[in-house]
Amino acid sequence: MTGRVLVGVKRVIDYAVKIRVKPDHSGVVTDGVKHSMNPFCEIAVEEAVKLKEKKLIKEVVAISCGPQQVQETIRTALAMGADRGIHVEVSGKDYENLGPLQVSKILAALAKKEEASLVILGKQAIDDDCNQTGQMTAALLDWPQGTFASEVAVEGDKVKIVREIDGGLETIKVNMPAVVTADLRLNTPRYATLPNIMKAKKKKIANVKPQDLGVDLTSRVEVVRVDEPPQRQAGMKVETVDDLVGKLKEAGRI
Amino acid sequence: MAAVGTLSRVARWGACNVIGRSRRLIFNRIQKRGIAASIDPSIGLTDEQKEFQKVAFDFAANEMAPHMAEWDQKEMFPVETMRKAAQLGFGGIYVQPDVGGSGLSRLDTSVIFEALSTGCVSTTAYISIHNMCAWMIDTFGNAEQREKYCPDLCTMEKFASYCLTEPGSGSDAASLLTTAKREGDHYILNGSKAFISGGGDTDVYIVMCRTGGKGPKGISCLVLEKGTPGLSFGKKEKKVGWNSQPTRAVIFEDCAVPVANRLGEEGQGFNIAMKGLNGGRINIASCSLGAAHACVQLARDHLCVRKQFGETLANNQFLQFKLAEMATKLVASRLLVREAARALQENRPDAVSLCSMAKLFVTDECFTVCNQALQMHGGYGYLKDYAVQQFVRDIRVHQILEGTNEVMRMIIARSLLTES
Numbered sequence: 001m002t003g004r005v006l007v008g009v010k011r012v013i014d015y016a017v018k019i020r021v022k023p024d025h026s027g028v029v030t031d032g033v034k035h036s037m038n039p040f041c042e043i044a045v046e047e048a049v050k051l052k053e054k055k056l057i058k059e060v061v062a063i064s065c066g067p068q069q070v071q072e073t074i075r076t077a078l079a080m081g082a083d084r085g086i087h088v089e090v091s092g093k094d095y096e097n098l099g100p101l102q103v104s105k106i107l108a109a110l111a112k113k114e115e116a117s118l119v120i121l122g123k124q125a126i127d128d129d130c131n132q133t134g135q136m137t138a139a140l141l142d143w144p145q146g147t148f149a150s151e152v153a154v155e156g157d158k159v160k161i162v163r164e165i166d167g168g169l170e171t172i173k174v175n176m177p178a179v180v181t182a183d184l185r186l187n188t189p190r191y192a193t194l195p196n197i198m199k200a201k202k203k204k205i206a207n208v209k210p211q212d213l214g215v216d217l218t219s220r221v222e223v224v225r226v227d228e229p230p231q232r233q234a235g236m237k238v239e240t241v242d243d244l245v246g247k248l249k250e251a252g253r254i
Numbered sequence: 255m256a257a258v259g260t261l262s263r264v265a266r267w268g269a270c271n272v273i274g275r276s277r278r279l280i281f282n283r284i285q286k287r288g289i290a291a292s293i294d295p296s297i298g299l300t301d302e303q304k305e306f307q308k309v310a311f312d313f314a315a316n317e318m319a320p321h322m323a324e325w326d327q328k329e330m331f332p333v334e335t336m337r338k339a340a341q342l343g344f345g346g347i348y349v350q351p352d353v354g355g356s357g358l359s360r361l362d363t364s365v366i367f368e369a370l371s372t373g374c375v376s377t378t379a380y381i382s383i384h385n386m387c388a389w390m391i392d393t394f395g396n397a398e399q400r401e402k403y404c405p406d407l408c409t410m411e412k413f414a415s416y417c418l419t420e421p422g423s424g425s426d427a428a429s430l431l432t433t434a435k436r437e438g439d440h441y442i443l444n445g446s447k448a449f450i451s452g453g454g455d456t457d458v459y460i461v462m463c464r465t466g467g468k469g470p471k472g473i474s475c476l477v478l479e480k481g482t483p484g485l486s487f488g489k490k491e492k493k494v495g496w497n498s499q500p501t502r503a504v505i506f507e508d509c510a511v512p513v514a515n516r517l518g519e520e521g522q523g524f525n526i527a528m529k530g531l532n533g534g535r536i537n538i539a540s541c542s543l544g545a546a547h548a549c550v551q552l553a554r555d556h557l558c559v560r561k562q563f564g565e566t567l568a569n570n571q572f573l574q575f576k577l578a579e580m581a582t583k584l585v586a587s588r589l590l591v592r593e594a595a596r597a598l599q600e601n602r603p604d605a606v607s608l609c610s611m612a613k614l615f616v617t618d619e620c621f622t623v624c625n626q627a628l629q630m631h632g633g634y635g636y637l638k639d640y641a642v643q644q645f646v647r648d649i650r651v652h653q654i655l656e657g658t659n660e661v662m663r664m665i666i667a668r669s670l671l672t673e674s
Contacts, residue, residue: 194347
């Protein structure tokens with residue numbers, strides 16, 4: 001085992017921004033809008049750095065796919081404690097059409113190339129809410145996966161993962177190498193300290209092109225139209241339970 | 255629209271429960287980063303400065319803003335929170351790294367304090383005073399003094415206070431009366447200091463006292479520690495704002511301080527004090543800036559939500575114009591502070607005047623901005639449930655301390671009228 005962990009980080013529109021749909025309904029406005037690291041990716045980076053601090057793994061590599069701006073996101077990961085970064089250059093139309101399938105192909109290729117022991121990702125991104133990349137990456141690599149992790153423990157060459165599932169908590173033990181996706185309660189990401197931000201400047205970010213990894217970026221999905229959710233309608237107050245039942249029957253609900 | 259925004263924000267977290275342990279404050283509007291480009295404080299900064307700013311904003315939103323009102327009402331000195339800030343490097347931002355500081359520039363410092371101030375002005379202002387003291391020891395102390403005090407100050411294991419003002423000498427600082435008579439290898443201090451931020455709760459006191467004759471050339475700078483016999487404190491003052499830091503008189507009665515605790519030479523004290531204040535003025539102006547930034551956001555949000563006469567206040571031209579004026583003052587202030595920070599960092603000939611101009615202009619303009627934001631909130635602005643009144647109360651004193659704005663005018667006038 002190389003003791004190398006790959007962490008995927010995605011640059012998304014900041015969670016606090018009021019999203020606006022473009023006038024031509026082709027997508028949301030991203031120009032001039034504040035972007036930051038996907039919150040679940042922050043949790044993934046934090047978990048990887050924690051594992052390194054416990055000396056269970058040796059190196060944390062932060063990876064992001066996109067145009068020049070994603071380097072900011074990689075730098076944030078470096079400031080949190082990642083050792084080096086890989087920027088997979090994807091821009092223009094390719095970037096607009098970049099989805100979990102393409103990203104998982106890239107991550108799978110990098111995982112093989114870097115001989116990673118573990119790939120930790122956020123469970124989903126807050127812009128598309130796909131929740132697919134981790135699962136697809138594991139499938140492409142034919143590696144075990146532990147998704148929605150709320151606890152991760154490395155024990156020798158196995159990983160014990162506690163997963164948050166609909167029925168409660170499920171604990172599984174998988175062989176490494178494996179893919180883990182981070183859920184909200186896995187940890188609380190640290191603040192980058194001022195000294196670490198300055199050290200991050202010296203850490204290396206390698207540039208890689210998808211073609212070099214032999215990855216085809218064609219998308220099987222086409223976004224036809226993007227609309228805002230409908231305006232919330234006012235409700236109605238009723239006096240008695242009979243009134244309520246009557247109104248529900250009128251609306252055809254029962 | 256606000257309701258839709260809230261719903262879609264919660265929906266974006268997927269199926270998970272956000273109420274449990276969200277590190278983020280989803281409903282804290284001040285640190286909302288969806289901000290108009292015209293007043294965006296990150297414009298013009300380097301990538302590294304943007305990272306510093308991000309950490310400071312996150313810290314302000316998560317660790318300070320939720321407690322700002324409580325610290326004010328209960329007059330609590332938030333020691334644990336400040337120590338957390340120190341762990342991130344905020345204890346000695348422009349102190350050199352060899353004694354535990356972060357070694358950043360004055361501009362980096364201004365950016366950081368501006369961001370922290372959006373979480374709590376009073377606490378950030380104290381952190382800036384603490385930083386100023388740590389810098390003074392770092393810059394003017396000898397090797398032993400730097401080793402002895404700076405590391406603990408940078409981690410905020412110990413807290414510091416700056417003691418210049420006396421009951422009889424505020425603006426006329428050089429006329430201070432606290433005496434320090436040399437007896438062997440000690441100075442014996444007699445006198446008192448007034449309005450000392452942190453006084454009584456802090457550990458390290460930087461005291462300007464008279465070792466020589468009248469005027470500035472007779473003043474020296476001594477470092478004292480709490481617990482020194484003869485060092486006592488007055489009652490805690492009741493203030494309009496800055497309530498998260500205690501303010502007390504500091505009293506010296508035959509207080510013996512080793513000569514080894516003197517910073518620099520005898521007679522150099524006033525010079526050291528003034529050099530400390532140049533940076534302190536930029537820091538205080540930066541705190542005012544953060545408050546104004548927060549208030550412009552709060553006012554803007556309120557205008558979009560409050561309805562009168564059948565439409566939102568945002569449709570009212572007078573209020574639109576008022577908001578535009580507030581934004582303009584904010585940006586002009588920010589530019590002046592950052593330029594003053596650059597000037598000080600580069601030791602330019604205009605540095606002292608620019609720091610004074612920045613302090614004068616920014617504290618006045620930002621107070622006006624915050625006051626107008628309160629007015630825009632109407633009756634709600636006067637309630638302690640709303641943060642805007644705390645920003646107004648907290649930054650009011652910035653026009654007074656670290657050199658009144660009248661003294662700032664004296665400094666600027668002197669620079670214009672003295673024949674060079």
